Amino acid sequence: MNPNKNAQLNETHDPLLTSWVASANTGTTDFPIQNLPLCVFRRRGSAQAFRGGVAIGDQIVDLALFENALDGADDAARSAASLGARDKLNALMDAGPQAWSALRLALSRLLRLDAAPRPELLVPQVEAEYAVPAQIGDYTDFYTSIHHATAVGKLFRPDNPLLPNYKWVPIGYHGRSSTIGISGDSFRRPRGQVRSGSDAEPSFGPSRRLDYELEVGIFVGGGNAQGEPIAAADAERHVFGLCLLNDWSARDLQAWEYQPLGPFLSKNFASTISPWIVTLEALAPYRAPWQRDAADPQPLPYLDYADLRGAGGFDIELEVLLETETMRREGMAPARLSQSNFRHSYWTVAQLLAHHTINGCAMRPGDLLGSGTQSGPEAEEAGSLLELTVGGKQPLTLPNGEQRVFLEDGDRIVMRGWAKQTGRPRIGFGEVAGTVLAAR
Numbered sequence: 001m002n003p004n005k006n007a008q009l010n011e012t013h014d015p016l017l018t019s020w021v022a023s024a025n026t027g028t029t030d031f032p033i034q035n036l037p038l039c040v041f042r043r044r045g046s047a048q049a050f051r052g053g054v055a056i057g058d059q060i061v062d063l064a065l066f067e068n069a070l071d072g073a074d075d076a077a078r079s080a081a082s083l084g085a086r087d088k089l090n091a092l093m094d095a096g097p098q099a100w101s102a103l104r105l106a107l108s109r110l111l112r113l114d115a116a117p118r119p120e121l122l123v124p125q126v127e128a129e130y131a132v133p134a135q136i137g138d139y140t141d142f143y144t145s146i147h148h149a150t151a152v153g154k155l156f157r158p159d160n161p162l163l164p165n166y167k168w169v170p171i172g173y174h175g176r177s178s179t180i181g182i183s184g185d186s187f188r189r190p191r192g193q194v195r196s197g198s199d200a201e202p203s204f205g206p207s208r209r210l211d212y213e214l215e216v217g218i219f220v221g222g223g224n225a226q227g228e229p230i231a232a233a234d235a236e237r238h239v240f241g242l243c244l245l246n247d248w249s250a251r252d253l254q255a256w257e258y259q260p261l262g263p264f265l266s267k268n269f270a271s272t273i274s275p276w277i278v279t280l281e282a283l284a285p286y287r288a289p290w291q292r293d294a295a296d297p298q299p300l301p302y303l304d305y306a307d308l309r310g311a312g313g314f315d316i317e318l319e320v321l322l323e324t325e326t327m328r329r330e331g332m333a334p335a336r337l338s339q340s341n342f343r344h345s346y347w348t349v350a351q352l353l354a355h356h357t358i359n360g361c362a363m364r365p366g367d368l369l370g371s372g373t374q375s376g377p378e379a380e381e382a383g384s385l386l387e388l389t390v391g392g393k394q395p396l397t398l399p400n401g402e403q404r405v406f407l408e409d410g411d412r413i414v415m416r417g418w419a420k421q422t423g424r425p426r427i428g429f430g431e432v433a434g435t436v437l438a439a440r
Contacts, residue, residue, distance in 0.1 A: 008281070008284055009284055009285060010101075010105075011105070011108070012034065012036075012104055012105055012108040012281070013034055013284060013285055013424075014034075015034070015423060015424045015425060017033050017034060017108070017112060017113075018033065018112070018113045019032075019033040019056060019057065019111045019112060019113055020111065020112070020113050020115065020117040021033075021056045021057045021059055021111060021122070022057070023057030023058040023059065024056050024057030024059075024111075025057070026057075027425070027426070028426070029057050029058070029428075030055075030276075030418060030426075030427065030428025030429065030430055031055040031056055031057055031058075031427075031428065031430075032057075032425040032426075032427060033056060033108060033111055033112065034282065034424070034425050034427060035055065035278065035282050035425075035427040035428070036054050036055070036056065036104055036107050036108065036111075036279075036282060037054065037055050037241070037276040037277055037278045037279070037282065037429070037430075038052060038053070038054055038084065038089060038092075038133065038241070038276070038277050038279070039052070039053050039054075039055065039060070039130055039133055039275045039276050039277070040052055040053070040087065040088060040089060040130065040131045040132070040133040040134075040275075041053045041060055041123070041128045041129065041130050041131070041275070042128070042129060042131075043123065043127055043128060043129075044127055044128060044129040045129070049087055050087040050088075050131045051063060051064045051085050051086065051087060052064075052084035052085050052086065052089055052092070052133075053123070053128075054066075054084075054107055055125070055276060055430070056111055056122075058124065058125050058126070059122040059123065059124055059125060060122065060123045060124075060125055060128055061107065061111070061121055061122060062121055062122070062123055063081055063084040063085040064085040065120070065121045066081055066085075066107070066110070066121055067081040067082050067085050069110065069118060069121060070106055070110075074102065074106075076098060076099055076102035077102040077103055077105065077106035079095070079099065080092060080095060080099040080100065080102050080103035080106075081103055081106070083095055083099070084103060087131075088133065088134050088135045088366070089133050089134050089240075089277070089366070090134050090135050090365045090366040091365075092240075093134060093219065093220070093221045093222070093240045093365040093366055094221065094222055094223070094365035095222075096221065096222050096237070097221070097237050097281075100221070100240070100279060100281065101281060104279065104281060104282075130182050130183070130184075130275035131182060131275075132180060132181065132182050132273065133219075133275065133277055134219060134365070134366035134368075135366050136177040136180055136366055136367065136368045137177065137364050137366060137367055138174070138177060138363075138364070138367045138368075139174070139175040139176065139177040139180060139271070139367070139368045139369075139370070140172050140173070140174055140175060140356060140367075140368075140369050140370070141172060141173055141175045141215075141247055141267070141369075141370035141372060142170055142171065142172040142347070142352055142369065142370060142371055142372045143166075143170075143171040143172065143372040143373075144170065144345045144346050144347040144352070144371050144372045144374075145344060145345060145346065145371075145372055145373055145374050145375045145383065146162070146166070146167075146346040147344060147375040147376055147377050147381070147382075148372065148373040148374070148375035148382070148383055148384070148387065149161070149162060149166055149346075150162060151375065151382065151387045152386060152387065155386070155390070155391040167296050167297050167346075168297055168300070169355065170303075170347045170351060170352055170355045170356075172352075172356070172369075172372075173262045173263055173267075175247075175267060175268060175271065175370070176267075176268035176271075177368070179268055179269060179270050179271060180271045180272070180273060180368065181270065181271070181272050181273075181434070182272070182273060182275055183244075183272060183273065183274050183275055183430070183431060183432040183433050183434070184433055184434075185270075185272055185434055185435075186434065186435040186436070186437050187248070187269065187270040187272075187434065187435075187436070187437060188269075188437050188438070188439055188440055189206050189207055189210060189409060189436060189437065189438060189439040190206070190207050190210075190250050190253065190265065190266075190269040190270075190439070191204065191205060191206050191207065191439055191440075192204065192207065192250065192253040192257075192265045192266070193253065193256055193257070194207070194208075194252040194253055194255075194256055195256045202256060205439075206438075206439035207250035207251075207252055207253055207266075207439075208252055208406070209250065209251035209252040209392065209405075209406045210248070210249075210250055210251075210406050210407040210436060211248070211249045211250075211251050211384050211385045211386050211406055211407065212246050212247075212248060212249070212320065212384060212385065212407065212413045212415075213246065213247040213248070213249055213372070213373040213383060213384050214246070214318055214320050214338070214340065214373055214374050214375075214383035214384065214415055215244075215245040215246065215247050215370045215371045215372060215373060215374060215383075216242055216243070216244065216245060216316065216318070216342050216370075216371040216374060216417070217242065217243040217244065217245035217273050217274075217368055217369070217370055217371070218239060218242055218349055218352065218353075218368065218369040218370075218371065219239070219240045219241055219242070219243065219277055219366065219367075219368055220238060220239065220240065220353070220363045220364065220365060220366065220367040220368070220369070221237075221238050221239055221240035221365060222237070222238050222365060223238070223362060223363040223364040223365055223367070224238070224357055224362055224363055225362060226360055226361070226362040227360040227362075228357075228360070229302075229354070229357040229358045229359075229360065230353055230354055230357045230363070231302075231305075231354060232302065232303055232304065232305040232308075232350050232351055232353075232354035233305035233306060233307070233350075235349070235350035235351075235353040235354050236280055236349065236350050238353060238363070239280055239349060239350075239353065240277065240279065240280075240365075241277040241278050241279040241280060241282075242277065242278050242280070242283070242314070242316075242349075242429070243273050243274045243275075243276060243277050243278070243429065243432075244273065244274035244318075244415050244416070244417050244429050244430075244431070244432040245271065245272070245273050245274075245368075245370050245371070245432065246271065246272045246273075246413060246415055246432050246434055247267065247271045247370055247373075248267075248269065248270045248271065248272070248434070249263075249266060249267060249384070249386075250265070250266040250267075250269070251266070251386055251406065253265055253266035254266035254267070270434070271370070272432050272433075272434040273368075273432055274415075274417075274429055274430050274431060274432040275430065276429055276430045278427065278429055282427060283314055283316075283419060283427075285421060285424050286314060286315050286316070286419035286420075286421055286424075286427070287311040287312075287313065287314060287315070288311070288312075288313035288314060288315040288343040289309060289310060289311065289312070289313065290308050290309055290310075290311075290312030290313045290348055291309075291313075292346070299351065302354060302355075302358055303347075303351045303354060303355060305350065308348065308350070308351075312348040312350065312351075313342070313343045313345065313348060314342050314343065314349070314419070315341065315342070315343050315419055315421070316341060316342040316343070316417050316418070316419050316429075317339065317340075317341055317417065317418050317419070317420070318339065318340045318341060318342060318374055318383070318415065318416075318417050319336060319338070319339045319415065319416045319417070320336070320337045320338050320339075320383065320413065320414070320415050321334035321335060321336050321337060321413070321414040321415075321416075322334060322335050322337050322398065322404065322411060322412070322413060322414075323335075323411070323412040323413075323414065324398065324400075324402055324404075324408070324410065324411055324412075325408075325409075325410030325411070326400065326402060327398075327400060327402075328410075328412065330400070332399070332400060334412070334414050335398045335399050337385075337388060337396070338380055338381055338382050338383065338388060339380070339381065340374050340375055340376040340381040340382075340383055341374075341376060341381075342371070342374055342417075344374065344375070344376045344377065344381075345371060345374065352369055352371075353369070356369070375387060385404065385405070385406055385407065389404075389405050389406070392405045392406065407436050408436070409436055409437060409438045410435070410436065410437075411435070411436050412433060412434070412435040412436075413433065413434055413435075414431055414432070414433045415431060415432045415433075416428070416429065416430075416431045417429040
């Protein structure tokens with residue numbers, strides 16, 4: 001089955017397109033002309049206002065300047081560029097798929113090799129600093145990797161790792177939008193209550209089992225009115241794009257607090273996202289069939305839709321690297337810990353949004369959904385240290401001889417993502433990086 005049969009391909013996806021921005025044509029960049037992801041940025045160290053931008057090679061198209069360069073573009077493109085030039089992308093997100101497509105087409109045409117170069121519209125990425133690209137009103141984190149859920153479940157329930165509801169309903173919890181930061185941020189090791197099985201009472205102090213979670217972030221575009229669910233078949237029209245997400249987790253706090261109401265202080269202290277949002281339109285050529293074991297329950301009708309099995313997933317490679325303080329001091333490259341793929345997800349992007357709203361919950365432009373830890377079927381595809389170290393029982397040995405069970409102060413986690421397909425350019429998400437600081 002061709003996973004692209006339902007994808008809306010157009011001239012912006014032409015694999016032969018190149019740009020007058022030479023760095024977009026290397027074949028190794030995350031940002032060829034077929035990608036064009038969005039961010040919010042300003043020149044590093046300046047007092048400039050943040051504004052929207054679009055990546056092309058190693059440059060950023062400044063949408064505040066691009067708006068004035070659209071002399072021959074249609075009104076939809078000009079309006080979208082104006083919305084995108086603001087200090088947050090919420091208004092552009094709310095404008096809907098036609099506006100997003102119009103902006104993408106205008107950018108593509110202006111940046112192509114046969115167009116007149118406009119270097120005055122560009123800012124080098126090395127000279128930029130980034131902000132969280134939207135005002136995130138609400139953040140919900142899901143649990144969509146059955147491989148992660150099974151591996152973690154086995155640590156606590158060896159004979160029955162998956163709870164009965166897992167294969168029927170997308171599981172999620174409400175996170176904390178106020179502690180979502182942008183790639184490059186650092187955060188303090190969290191403190192809280194912990195209790196081991198041998199302790200009579202809990203103790204209080206810094207987390208000793210700090211972990212990362214390799215996730216995909218999903219930015220909501222146009223929302224819905226309270227009481228009016230978004231149908232699964234229409235859900236992707238309400239999705240602006242995807243980013244990378246690291247949902248940092250304090251496993252010892254989590255083990256003590258998560259029953260009966262789920263994660264709380266173990267999850268709300270820090271989450272980090274990449275600055276770049278890759279639109280679903282850019283990802284259209286990289287769709288993947290959605291697959292579920294025939295012996296498993298099939299989705300209930302409200303979670304089923306015509307395009308689900310043919311092209312419900314996304315073929316996005318995901319990678320985690322660790323840089324310790326020692327490695328940084330000695331100039332060593334970060335060490336890869338694992339590599340997985342978003343196509344392994346048990347639930348699709350559309351199903352998450354449909355389920356979130358089926359009870360009448362209202363979504364707003366800029367709301368963020370987390371996919372949950374993205375682990376694959378093999379041990380080396382695990383998306384967290386909890387899995388890689390088998391609950392802390394098997395330390396990892398890094399190339400320089402250091403070992404890790406969980407994260408230590410000074411550790412920096414880097415996550416990367418990219419999509420590729422034979423005959424098409426590789427498009428990427430950049431990276432999301434964050435550093436652990438000592439507890440206060």
